[in-house]
Amino acid sequence: MTKRPVSITFIGWLFIIAGAVGVAYHAGEFDGRHPFDPELLAVLVVRLLAILGGVFVLCGSNWARWLLVVWMAFHVALSAFHSATELIVHGLLFAVITWLLFRSAATAWFRK
Secondary structure (H helix, E strand, O other), rough: OOOOOHHHHHHHHHHHHHHHHHHHHHHOOOOOOOOHHHHHHHHHHHHHHHHHHHHHHHHOHHHHHHHHHHHHHHHHHHOOOHHHHHHHHHHHHHHHHHHHOOOOHHHHHHHH
């Protein structure tokens, strides 16, 4: 069995932590008078997708690496509506994460 690359472990845990921190942060915005606020629910779903992708990347699921790439691309697109610095940082993170997820050592892990 192929040993999981350190880069995949790092990325998996990075997304799990980022998702969990995001859920905890946005959970404070929950209002019992409006429990199904569509905007808040969408944000929480996006954060939960990060956790889900991180967990399944650690397990070696190929679909999960694609989920994380799409997740990062979504954040790059959102960054286009913010500062140039935020767009550059998210763009660089997207490039590095995509490269790490699709290099040969990672591909061997996902094909195990």
